[in-house]
Amino acid sequence: MTVAALRLPDPRPDWALFLDVDGCLVDIAPTPDAVVVEPGLPALLDRLAVRFGGALALVSGRPLAELEQLFHPARPAAAGQHGLEWRGRPPLPRPEGFEALDAPLQAFAEAHPGVLLERKSHGFALHYRAAPAAGAGALALARRLAATTAPELRVMPGKMVVELRMAGADKGTAIRAFMEAPPFRGRVPVFAGDDVTDEDGFAMVNAMGGHSIRVGPDIGSGHGAPPASAARWTVPDAPGFRRWLAGLVVMDEPAGEGAGGPGT
Known part of the structure; x- marks a missing residue:
């Protein structure tokens, strides 16, 4: 499927991008350490951060150290472990019995x-x-x-x-925390994810008037029928999503909402 055929919102320069990693920026691999970062992807993240005034962040289940290793030399803003881990913040105490x-x-x-x-x-x-x-x-x-x-x-x-x-944090609360501070404050949040763990992020950006993008055909966990996703837009696979991201670097000025409306 070509980029032009994707049912995604028309890009705007006032977006704040929040990106899941596995299944979006990198293809799912048999094991977490077997993922492959496409050549040029770190540089693309840097260019996107410039394009959106620094308002780009990775929101991932991976630890921060892994994110920095995967996308070196790029070092975008990031929340690791579903919002439990942040740069410059002391580690949270672990539960008794952990x-x-x-x-x-x-x-x-x-x-x-x-x-x-x-x-x-x-x-x-x-x-x-x-x-x-x-x-x-x-x-x-x-x-x-x-x-x-x-x-x-x-x-x-x-x-x-x-x-x-640990409870008390998820991808939705991570996005909200980013949106409360510059350079994210006042922008339109856009979050892309592919899995059940991304649903909190989808719900948060929907509530904030932003765009939620599901990457992949479904979000099933393998434990029965997949739940209905809160995401309002879809893209069929990670390679197609990365091509769309690359197009944002050279996007035109906004012309209004995407034709055809949100995907299901």
């Missing part, structure tokens, strides 16, 4: 070949893309373990992954 979750999660991964345990400073993720049959067990284990911490961790199923993370 460290005790490592052993049973690792034991599950070892008992199910193909399952990968990802450790983060404020959460865990069980990836089962290489072992789809383990998904139900991973979700059940995560729910059981979440109830053992104080305060209780949040369980977030995603695309072939189950995450355990």
Whole structure:
């Protein structure tokens, strides 16, 4: 599909861009460390930041250190671990019982070949893309373990992954925090994501009068039918989304709302 055929809003210079990483800026890979950043993408992020007056931020489930490594030498504004991690802010205290979750999660991964345990400073993720049959067990284990911490961790199923993370922050609250300060304040928020964990961001930008863009055909987690997305616009895949992003660098002045209205 060509860029011209995408059902996306007409770009405006007063946007603030918020971008998910996996499934949007990079294609989904078998494991988190196997993703490939296309040549020229870091430079594109820098050019987009200039185009929108610095109002561009990555909003990702990945830790900040990984984001900086992936997109070096670009260093855009970013919120890591679904808004739990910010540059220049002291780390949040972890819940009581957090460290005790490592052993049973690792034991599950070892008992199910193909399952990968990802450790983060404020959460865990069980990836089962290489072992789809383990998904139900991973979700059940995560729910059981979440109830053992104080305060209780949040369980977030995603695309072939189950995450355990601290409550109190999500991609929506991260976007709101960015929008309360310059250079984002007063702009129109635009958030692109591809997964269930991005729904908080979609809902937030919708409430702020912005544009929510779902990348990919659905946001199913592999645990039953995919929920209806709050995103108002769609693009079929990550490569198409990146081509659209590249076009924003040379966009014309706004001519009004996109023809045809939001996608479903």
